Amino acid sequence: MRRLFGFWGGIKPDSHKNESTRLPVAKAPLPSLLTVPLRQNAGASPRIMVKAGDPVLKGQMIAAPEDGLSVALHAPTSGHVRAIEARAIAHPSGLAGICAIIEPDGAERWVELEPLDAARTSPEQLRRRLREAGLVGMGGAAFPSYVKAGGTAIDTLIINGAECEPWITCDDMLMRTRGEDIVGGAIMLRELLGARKLLIGIEDNKPEAIAAMRAAATRADPGLEVVAVPTRYPAGGEKQLIRVLTGLEIPYGKLPSHFGVQCFNVGTAAAVHRAVSRGKPLISRLVTLTGNVAEPRNYEVAIGMPVNELIALAHPQADTDRYLMGGPMMGFALPDLAVPVVKATNCIIAASPTLFPAPTPEMPCIRCGACAQACPAELAPYELYWFARSQNLGKCQEYHLFDCIECGCCAFVCPSRIRLVDYYRYAKSSIRAREKDKLAADHARERYEFRLAREEREKQDKAAKLAAKAAETKAKLARASAGDESAPASESDDKKALIEAAMAKAREQTTPALNTDVHRMTAEQQAQVTVAEARHAAATATAAKDT
């Protein structure tokens, strides 16, 4: 039995997991139109490779990874590209992003798949496959997996099946039904990273998932350890799960890989297996549909399916007033129901006033410290709240605001019902914007100073050129005068000679202009002019008669 460690804080909210695990996983039907957002992960967007009207096959790459942390994007089904345009996407801002609109033809024709044999493929090739299969972390942050799979000196690989947030059960159902895929992907990642230990952490409120994973693990590799961790939110947070399983605490500003630990979500592990041994890119995922609906259930959903068509499958109750994407703790209310499901979407909850009562008015902070007791990042939320509220961003950073994982434990326990996380999010994005502005200003200063230096250099170059030219003319004149007279020319003679030369030049230039002068025309030319003028006079006379 492995020794487990605890982490500070955390809460135990009602789990509400049983609602959506009663029915087996179902495949959601294809919608009339799929909206696939180009940008689905942290980092850069891939480059679009199709245009409106193009036919696409299921699994065909429609956007290729470019520089930055971009990964590929694929058509979730076969059909035609209707448009590439800005559409509302699942983001708390409600802003639009560039999407590929695909009209399915219903044939589900796959592109030719190229499975790899993981044992005979080089690590670089495997990582390229992860990137080209569009793999990102499926726990919610959507960080490109090929980057995380490139860590060196990794000792322990952790597969995260904790799924600590209430209501969400997609990882639970995935572990129950696709244990082999997860274990297969986990073993591939272990070989890729060269890790010695492989742990799968699952919260102990999911006994079926633990049993299924244990069975799959013993079949595949007896060295693989499935560990039941105590149920406490947020045990599924990366740093918290690492702490529970290994006792390691990841300090401020460091990554788990600095300590020889790497963590992947179970969904990511299953997708790795599919991408490598079957050659299938990430084009669908499990999504929990729960809350105030008649038939809560997990669905296998194509990426790009509009949320409103998905919700209709579960028959929401009449008193549903809004929909949350993600869990109740860290998710956000959808500003628009036409938004599509993306690679990071794990759950959609129908909310009603009875299930999720509207927040009561905020009361003043009484500095009771309950938030500090609950904070799993061991921060002082009441201090951060105070600084964020007064927009004292420097102090926020001093109190390690960026260690906050926005889990919402502090707001959950706050007796004054202060929406603390909203303040932290505000402060974080303000600090990021400020740093970006500062960088831009430094860049502008650099360019400005360079321009000034360049102008100065040009001025000096010009002055030097002029001086050189003047010296040359002077020398030429001196030579000329030395030829005419034996006596050296005086300063005033020099000037006179310069003026003389300039006048001669001016005369030369004006002489050809005089050729056009009437008085200097030849007799022949004057005759031509007279003829032309007579012709013109006759023409005007006839024109006047006609009118």
Added chain:
Amino acid sequence: MITALLVMALGAVLLGAALGYAAVKFRVEGDPLVEKIDGILPQTQCGQCGYPGCRPYAQAIANGDADINCCPPGGEDGIRKLADLLGREFKPLSGEHGVEKPKSVAVIDENVCIGCTLCLQACPVDAIVGAAKQMHTVIAPQCTGCELCVAPCPVDCIAMVPIAESMDSWKWKYPVIEIRKAA
């Protein structure tokens, strides 16, 4: 009496020499205060303050020639930071130097541009590319929105377009509680 005077004089000479040496040896290049003020200014180099660039304005503030509320692109935030740095009282933006506007970039109407290069010469950060009798265009990420290129354009083909909010620039808003009518 004489000895005492001599001792004091000798001491003064020695200490003076030490101070003089230190002043030369540990001389600080440039004015650190000017650097700090320049760091707060937005580096648009727009000249709205009446000085030919951000650095000259920083110099003027440090010398006490200019007030801290003459920079419209820096806005109230900038004035607040300057007030904090210099230990002065905050004052609202002075109206004679302009008003705070949303961040914008210059956009050249490329159908109208005649390729006169006047805007190229006006741009303080070399954010416009082009050549004589060739179409000019603005490198948007480098544009500071100083508007200095707008006036010299003989065909009025440069417009200042406010930067729209994008996924990258979107920020969480300051939490406010909606006041709703009770029932």
